[in-house]
Amino acid sequence: MFYKITVHDHIRVPPNMFGDKVEDAVLQAIRRKYEGFISQELGIVIDVLDIGSVGDGKIIPGDGAAYYQADFSVITFKPEMQEVVMGKIRDIADFGAFISLGPIEGMIHISQTMDDFVSFSKDKVLTGKESKRTLKPGDICRARIIAISFKDPTNPKLGLTMRQQGLGRLDWVEDEQKEEVTEPKKAKK
Numbered sequence: 001m002f003y004k005i006t007v008h009d010h011i012r013v014p015p016n017m018f019g020d021k022v023e024d025a026v027l028q029a030i031r032r033k034y035e036g037f038i039s040q041e042l043g044i045v046i047d048v049l050d051i052g053s054v055g056d057g058k059i060i061p062g063d064g065a066a067y068y069q070a071d072f073s074v075i076t077f078k079p080e081m082q083e084v085v086m087g088k089i090r091d092i093a094d095f096g097a098f099i100s101l102g103p104i105e106g107m108i109h110i111s112q113t114m115d116d117f118v119s120f121s122k123d124k125v126l127t128g129k130e131s132k133r134t135l136k137p138g139d140i141c142r143a144r145i146i147a148i149s150f151k152d153p154t155n156p157k158l159g160l161t162m163r164q165q166g167l168g169r170l171d172w173v174e175d176e177q178k179e180e181v182t183e184p185k186k187a188k189k
Contacts, residue, residue, distance in 0.1 A: 001083060003076050005042060006052065007034070013057070013066045026054050026068050034074060040150040043078025044103045077103045079145050079158055084167070089139045092124040097135055099143060099160060106158035108143060114172075115163055139169050 011033065017025040030048050037045040055069035079085075079101075087099040087106065096109040110118050113135055116128030126135040135141075144167055147159030162168040165176065 001078060001080055002046070003043070003078055004049070004073055005076055006071060006073050007042075008069075008071050010067045011070050012063075013068060015064050015066075018066070022057070022068070023051060023054055026070055027051055027072075030070065030072055038154060038156060040153065040156075042074070043076040044156075046075045046077055046103055049073040049075060077101075079104065079148055079156075081145055081148060083145045084142060085145060085160075086140065086142055089135060089137050089141060091137055092120070092126055092135065094120045097126065099141060101158070104156065104158060106143070106145070106160045108160045108162060112146075112159075112161040112163050114168060133169070133172060135169060141169050142167050142173060 009030075011026050011029045013022075013025045013029050017028065020028075027048070030051070034045045034048055050073055052071035052073065057066035057068045059066050085101050085106075087101040089097050090100045090105065091098045094110070096107055097113060099106050099108060110120065110126065113126055114128050114131065114133055116131045116133065118126050118128055120126055124137060127133070141162060143160035143162045144164060145158055146161050147157070149157040149159075151157070166173055
């Protein structure tokens with residue numbers, strides 16, 4: 001999920017930026033520090049939007065840089081358990097598929113790609129034995145987040161599934177919806 005978050009932090013502005021306007025120097029230092037920043041609390045920082053306020057600068061002895069207390073807004077992507085996400089299959093391996101979700105990548109284990117026995121071919125295609133459905137790089141899919149790990153804070157891991165109704169390659173979902181509409185409803189006895 002994407003969020004707009006207000007952050008309160010002390011920002012270090014190096015001496016070579018002392019000639020710039022304070023707000024410009026602080027904004028540049030914030031961008032350098034936060035863009036692409038990953039943490040469990042914030043998620044993945046996509047962009048720094050604007051500065052709300054900048055306090056008076058303080059110089060720490062022995063450092064030479066000025067530190068400014070600042071409030072600023074950022075846009076982040078923070079994955080949440082059970083969230084349904086759209087993505088593009090980036091790569092296929094014998095154990096599953098890697099899906100790009102924009103700022104982060106997730107992995108769909110081969111057992112979670114479809115409700116079928118799935119085989120892997122050397123031309124990087126996963127194929128369902130009975131359904132004959134295929135999954136290959138470039139396919140647009142809908143998946144649900146079932147696992148999130150920030151064990152390595154610089155490289156969070158997402159586990160996904162496509163084995164529920166309304167999930168999978170987009171044309172699979174459309175076919176399921178058409179089948180629901182065309183199937184006659186059985187009368188209750």
